[in-house]
Amino acid sequence: MKKLKNVDFLLFDLGNVIINIDYSFTINELTKRLPKEKHSLTSEFFPAKFHKDYEKGLISTVEFREAIKNHFQEPWEDNEIDYLWNSLLKDIPNDRIDLIKKLSEHYGLAVLSNTNELHIEAINILLKKQFGVSSLHDIFDEVYFSHELQLAKPDPNIYQKVSELLATPPTNILFFDDLKDNIESAKNLGYQTHHVTHPQALISYFENVQH
Template sequence: MKKTPDADFLIFDLGNVIIDIDYDKAIRLIKNELSDSHHSKVDQLYRTPFHFDYERGLIDSLTFRDAVRDYFEQSWPDEKVDELWNNLLGKIPAHRLELIKKLKQHFQVGVLSNTNLIHIHAVNDILLRDHGLKNFDPIFDWVFFSHEMGLAKPQAEIYEKMLTDLGTSSDRVVFFDDLPANIKGAADLGIHAVHVTGPNVIFDFFKDV
């Protein structure tokens, strides 16, 4: 194995680590549904209070959909809101899941993701369609979703709750994420955090496993 930290747990973000994410595509497709006067709102969608509340599970999907409709002044049906919201989700490449299965022979593996119920339903549909899996449970030992925890990265509390649930200390965990703020949040607590800057990073990290 490549020189890696002496660890018991490998924890992975979902977006652009396990599943491909394309924010630009989602923003473009939402803008296609709106007049130019609303385009600046699309650019701020992922920074809205209702988005932050939704990924922390502080509001339910019905409330979130209503907030989207109000924000854009549209009367979209629920299905349209979900379609536009899920447009950022791409493929879950099989070789990433195969890597996780391989690593599971040597470590406990888990997910720590800022997400929400609409996205997770769509991700589970992708898993079933492409891999015959109903969810991530057969792949990962641990699944930590922000909307179920009431917390979100890069809050220190979400990493602390994860460590408590794992029953371990920060030095026994390696964490992989694509966002610098989330990497810093984990590293500040002593977790060995690896910044995933491209599709080959996790494979290079474990190339000798």
Template sequence: MQKIKTIIFDLGGVIINLYVEKTISAFAQLSGLSEKEVEEAYLSANVFKKYEKGLITDDEFRDSLRISLNLKATDDEIDHAWDAMLGEIPGDRIESIKSLKQNYKCIVLSNTNAIHEKAFHKILSASFPYQHLSDLFHEVYFSHDLNQRKPDQEIYQNVLNLSQTQSTEALFMDDGQVNLDSAAEMGIHTLHIPRNGGFITLLEKKLSEI
């Protein structure tokens, strides 16, 4: 009997390639700060967590960046720099997901935000016959819609409840170890995917071992 029934996919670094350094570089160019200064501001600012939880608006997020990075930039310039981290979606990953859907419930759980949601759906629809991730996956859950974010265990429990999945029947893939550790404490099977490294070989091996 198949033990795993649901596969939970992180988005950035697992499905779509992620290059945070490109956003740091873009904001450095906009602000005149060094990349190190921008990175320190990025890592220390609580605004990113609030934005990923949907607790502030797009405009409030942009204005916060203007203050913290001393930016005199338009909304479009800020969005362009913010979206710079979003890379390509390799076709083999889409094909793997389509194949996995035949035997597993496949869902997305992503820490993301409204600006990035628009951007990665543009990337998706430009290369594949899908307007939204929900056209490809059985279910899609974004942190800014749920007002919760990884690695808080409440978001995992919420997604398990919404997808009607038992923790022991779920396998969660993410490129962030802290997210995986939190999920594992709840009995969810986990698999670390090296950022942008592709998931199918590691996933097939993991499934064969469970």
């Protein structure tokens, strides 16, 4: 594999870049459990302030579960809430992990994800089941989560922070994300970027740069 010029670190988002996610599946699961008059509440779930606060580590998992119960006014048990919240997490395609392993021969590899404690616990279980590894730390050199940094994309401060933590100038970091706002914010700070728009985007990107 030919190394890209002026790229020291590859920085990957998680959702729909490394792991497939499906928000509509979670909405459907919520809808199945709610009476019809509460169905409209599902559209407010992912944009909710308590979600953003949890993503930034501003509230605990216990507080997050309580906020969900309050939002839907449902007496759900913790395991039910955890199932619903994590149900958007799907599979991690083998070819993406194979690619990451090949790329590790030429680049530093890092993750930057807007995520939360419950999702990371679920992803670790998935990684163990699929690939026999305990966490993303076994695959990537550095792993940065919004709830640990208390910053979230597309805030420019998170990209500045990651550049500092990697001890690498933004111009030498190539960032992959599926959301245009996240890409634009990183680009404005000087990052090299690639917008992931389909399931084979990572694979095809590195195939194309070889030619």
